[in-house]
Amino acid sequence: MTTSEDMVRAALRAASASGADVPIGAVVYAPDGTVLAEACNAREALGDPTAHAEVLALREAATRHGDGWRLDGCTLAVTLEPCTMCAGALVLARVSRLVFGAWEPKTGAVGSLWDVVRDRRLNHRPEVQGGVLEQECADLLERFFRTQR
Numbered sequence: 001m002t003t004s005e006d007m008v009r010a011a012l013r014a015a016s017a018s019g020a021d022v023p024i025g026a027v028v029y030a031p032d033g034t035v036l037a038e039a040c041n042a043r044e045a046l047g048d049p050t051a052h053a054e055v056l057a058l059r060e061a062a063t064r065h066g067d068g069w070r071l072d073g074c075t076l077a078v079t080l081e082p083c084t085m086c087a088g089a090l091v092l093a094r095v096s097r098l099v100f101g102a103w104e105p106k107t108g109a110v111g112s113l114w115d116v117v118r119d120r121r122l123n124h125r126p127e128v129q130g131g132v133l134e135q136e137c138a139d140l141l142e143r144f145f146r147t148q149r
């Protein structure tokens, strides 16, 4: 059985491949617990403002999932609270469950600034678990920004 901690740990491993980009990683799990896709933030690497880890992982997962673009039953694990774009993308992808690590008080859209995924006006609302391995996820970002200064 893959726990939420295992999933965020896998996202942390994915984040370590981010190179010059802010280290954020995401992993999509199929309903049976197998990994469908993993990605790291690649905004700098791809020169693409939308190349967030979550979006890249969702795109890849949708190509591998048997049910086309619908990721019903799937779980997305990410090291940082998603932004508005990514929160919107995972609702559109019909992801059933979101697990994330650190909270993002400046841009977070899953509880911090907004709560895009649990808006009662939406008919699809994923289950959310935030703050999983929060300290490890925050430390990874802090180490990165310390070396940037």
Ligand SMILES: [Zn+2]
Binding pocket: 052, 054, 082, 083, 084, 085, 086, 087
């Ligand atoms: Zn994002």
